[in-house]
Amino acid sequence: MNKKHFCPVCGFDGLGEAAFSSSNEPSHEICPCCGFEFGFDGGNEPAVFEKFRQRWIKNGSKWFMPNLNPKNWDKKNK
Numbered sequence: 001m002n003k004k005h006f007c008p009v010c011g012f013d014g015l016g017e018a019a020f021s022s023s024n025e026p027s028h029e030i031c032p033c034c035g036f037e038f039g040f041d042g043g044n045e046p047a048v049f050e051k052f053r054q055r056w057i058k059n060g061s062k063w064f065m066p067n068l069n070p071k072n073w074d075k076k077n078k
């Protein structure tokens with residue numbers, strides 16, 4: 001039951017549910033790391049994720065919800 005759900009944008013592995021279900025339904029969860037809202041900021045397309053990631057990195061790869069930042073989290077995009 002403790003399956004990890006990865007953010008397809010930043011690689012954060014603590015999402016509450018899969019960003020997109022097997023039937024491609026977005027979770028509408030907002031990634032606490034990069035701030036991507038699945039389904040709202042874009043659909044399940046690598047190009048969308050890549051574009052968002054580049055913008056996020058350009059802005060300093062800041063945590064969208066800093067209070068949820070686990071202490072041992074290493075950014076995988078550095």
Ligand SMILES: [Zn+2]
Binds near residue numbers: 009011036
């Ligand atoms: Zn993310």
